Amino acid sequence: MDLTDLTDLTPAERRVRHAFPLGEGVDFREGDDDPGRGADWGPERTLRAEFLRELLPAGPVAQGRTAGLKMTGARVTGRLDLKYGTVTCAVRLRSCHFEQAPDLYGARLDDAVLDAPGGTALHAEVLTVGTDLHAMRLRARGRVNLSGARIPRQLNLAYVRLATPAATRCASAARSAASGGCARPRRSRARSICAALSSTCCTYRPRCGPGGSGSTVSPTAS
Secondary structure, three states, rough: OOOHHHHHHHHHHHHHHHHHHOOOOOEOOOOOOOOHHHHHHHHEEEHHHHHHHHHHHHOOOOOOOOOEEEEOOOEEEEOEEOOOOOEEEEEEEEEEEEEEOOOOOEEEEEEEEOOOOOOEEEOOOOOOOOOOOOOOOOOOOOOOOOOOOOOOOOEEOEEEOOOOOOOHOOOOOOOOOOOOOOOOOOEEEEOOOOOOOOOOOOOOEEEOOOOOOOOEEEEEEE
């Protein structure tokens, strides 16, 4: 995909392409902003995962500005495959809907915020982030896997909602090798999370709350 050929891009992709070099955000919200129903969002707020894959590792940068992918209320079609990729710019994806589970296996992200993404799952085994990983209000209908992820500061899973099939009801262990502190999942609305998160730094072992609205995933001393 040629990012310099704007005729190749959808209107939504052109908006993001213009904003990315400047580090500016693009807000696609227009009424129905629940990412859980994002499959019904129209073409005016739809971007291809292939476009984001081309943009993130080596997108354009405006002189004197800091590039960044900052989107709110977008629908992403296809699979966002960043496997083993390196992303140095800021990534802020808020209230976005993913048609397929993003694949972040072995990726390196300097700074990432995934706020209320709705979609099938999240594959982020062996992910490395530079500071924090914020996945607030994550909504997933499949497996959330952070096994072997390296998060030097905080893993924020506040208000996460998991609705996994019975066969994959348990969330995969998040083994966060932390140099400064452990991954600390916070309040969760997940109805049932089995062995939700564990930490290899052996300072905290998160445990599940009683389930239901307002349940918690709380760290306890090992």
